[in-house]
Amino acid sequence: MRLAIPEVVVLRLPEYLRALEQLAGEGVYLVSSQELGEKLQVTPAQIRKDLSYFGHFGKQGKGYDVKRLIGELRRILGLDRDWRLAVVGVGNLGRALLRYGGFSQQGFKIVAAFDTNPKVTGKKVGPVVVQDVAEMPKVVKSEGVHIGVVSVPASAAQEAVDRLVQAGVRAILNYAPATLRVPPSVYIRHVGPVSALESMTFYLKDVKG
Amino acid sequence: MRLAIPEVVVLRLPEYLRALEQLAGEGVYLVSSQELGEKLQVTPAQIRKDLSYFGHFGKQGKGYDVKRLIGELRRILGLDRDWRLAVVGVGNLGRALLRYGGFSQQGFKIVAAFDTNPKVTGKKVGPVVVQDVAEMPKVVKSEGVHIGVVSVPASAAQEAVDRLVQAGVRAILNYAPATLRVPPSVYIRHVGPVSALESMTFYLKDVKG
DNA sequence: GCGATTCTGTTAGCATTATCACAGGATTGT
């Protein structure tokens, strides 16, 4: 029962969490699946079903305690602890990620950055000093890196993930526009500014303009 | 038949496209659904089924012509033309998007940037001069903006999308960690550096470390 | 206190998506 939770459900949880955090910020203490569904454009039944995979968080006749549910979702998603990130590739995009402050709010902490270019290694960017990739195995271990963020050019992406995997990183977020191979034990996900746009245009293309 | 294409299918097409572009770069001219599936960790049947929604692109006994399929997918996704973007919010993240060069390769062109802060309006960032949001209705029309990119703080995000919608933008990419309301005719999607991490940690949390 | 109302958690039925398996066309080797 507790096992085999559909991935789509897991993908919706952060959306619920965001909406709840917004409500909490507005001073809302209680919310029904109906109200939350309207805010998120999701059916109330879906919200209740999704949450039922993990426990009983609501009160009949009242709804959900917003703060409590935020706490539960954060726990379920593993956001009730710190996660240590390493950024590989300090180009335009890597630099932006390093300087972006929004990670810390959800417990993500950048603890290392790597590059091969001697023009950037040794320099401080955002919260860390950029190190040569040769240092990766040592630093990943000493800094306890959980997640690797790949922001190198597509042509260097496979080598970057190979090095990360070799160094012991089990989860990778890939910003490079490339299809990458990792062992089954490693969790990898592709993101990036362009990806979201590419499927969006499918729905736009028929409209005039 | 041609209508009612599942959204999951549309979301996979960019992945296929990326893999094919990589193959083309390696000098591969022909690929079977089997080979492509191995590269993408997807079953060959899924690839064939997905493509069959849009036409017959393969040759029995041979497979798919890589270049031809790239062209077809780009056409299907609406990537065979230019798309004009406007960035709203020139903070840390907005600045990075403006300076990021990777959009142009797939036909995305940033043609405007807006902010309310007089410290940044009037200054050139990346390819454009930042303008005050008051100019938005005029500029969206004159520059023919198709897609709005919201990179303001969460607290200002709803106002930013309202202004974009008001100005006539029908598609929005939201980087702000907020749940936003738009009319049904507007297509909006939430992305952002933290979102992908938030569901990733669900799968990581049980592992030691 | 009690009937009417509210709202959750869950089951059962429905709809959508993915996989299997094969017919049929194309290619290759001999």
Next chain:
DNA sequence: ACAATCCTGTGATAATGCTAACAGAATCGC
């Protein structure tokens, strides 16, 4: 030319995910 092999496109089937509907529990108004 023909047999063996390869590979697509697609119906049939299995699996998955969604929605509607309701029992049961809490709340509210009077």
